[in-house]
Amino acid sequence: MKDIQKTTDMRGIAIQRVGVKDVRLPFRIKTLSGGEQQVLATIQFTVALPQEYKGTHMSRFIEILSRWQDQPLAEPEMEAILEEALEKLEAESADLHIAFTYFVEKCAPVSGMKSVLDLDCFFHGTKERGEAMQFRLGVSVPATSLCPCSKEISAYGAHNQRSRLAVAAEFNAETPCIYIENLAKLMEEEASSPVYPLLKRTDEKYVTEYAYDHPKFVEDILRDLVLRMRGIEGMRWFSVDCENFESIHNHNAFAAHEEFVK
Incomplete structure (x- = not known):
């Protein structure tokens, strides 16, 4: 059969990224404990087109992904998938983005009750x-922030709110990437308090008082997290x-920063 996709295009435009987007497949992610966790992944998979x-060949992207569904995924497997795309699609570059919800176990601070956080x-x-x-x-973690200004000016109490902390990290080629569990723990340590899916009354008291003792603006959380990220080896x-x-506002407070580490 004639392969129309391989016929010559005369417009002289190389496409930087072409492929498939919003592909949903079950994948397995390597865990800190040495095991694996099955997730539902949303995938964008592209190559450069001369x-x-x-x-x-759009079908080849799905063929490649399908062969890797049952193998625990981390950096080496990601590179193998991309290498396969370069060869099978005769491309000079390939790009793969896999987004997923990952669950970590949380123990309530006083009762020790276990639950999972997404x-x-x-x-x-x-x-x-x-x-x-x-x-x-990339990891996004929910946390709690408590306003230092509110605490300072109020006779009692202080307003607090849920926060979202998001980090993307790239390591030197010779350094293995940090595990999701370790990065998430580091991130929530820089908020006023972690959040927990399951809390008993004793835990609720502890978390409320802990946040009150660790007030932070959004700028404080960001700066402290930047210092922690700078200190990670590799x-x-x-x-x-x-x-x-x-x-107490009808808007959100936001701060962002990125840098190459010297």
Whole structure:
């Protein structure tokens, strides 16, 4: 059968990224404990298309992804998927973004009751032919912030709110990436308090008082988190953004920062 996609295009425009988007597949993610966690992943998978080709073979992206569904996924597997795309699609570069919800176990601070907290995460890999993959890990963590100004000026109490802390991290080629569990723990430590899916009365008292003793503006959370990220061994680049879903305003407070680590 004639392959129309391989016919010559005369417009002289190379396409930087072409492929499939919003693909939903079950995947397995490697965990800190050495096991794996099955997740529902939303995927964007693309390659660069030379100017002489009319189109790419969309079905091959799905074929490649389907072969990797039952293998626990981390950096080495991401690079292998991208390498396979370079070969099977005759491309010079490939890009893979896998977004998923990941669950971490949380123990309530006093009662010790166990529950699981959902985190929005992503793996992002970019690879050029003959070069090492560039890999980024993204983690978004809910937390609590308590306003230092409100605490200072009020006779009693202080307004607090849920916050969202988001980090993307890229490590040097020779340094393994941090696990999701470790990065999430580091992030929530820089808020006024972590959040927990399950709290008993003793836990609720503890969390309320802990947040009151650790007031932070959105700027404080961001700066403290930037310092923690700088201190992680092998860090090459990172971005941080913090958003407080304000309880006494009809808007949110927001701060963001990114940098290459020297």
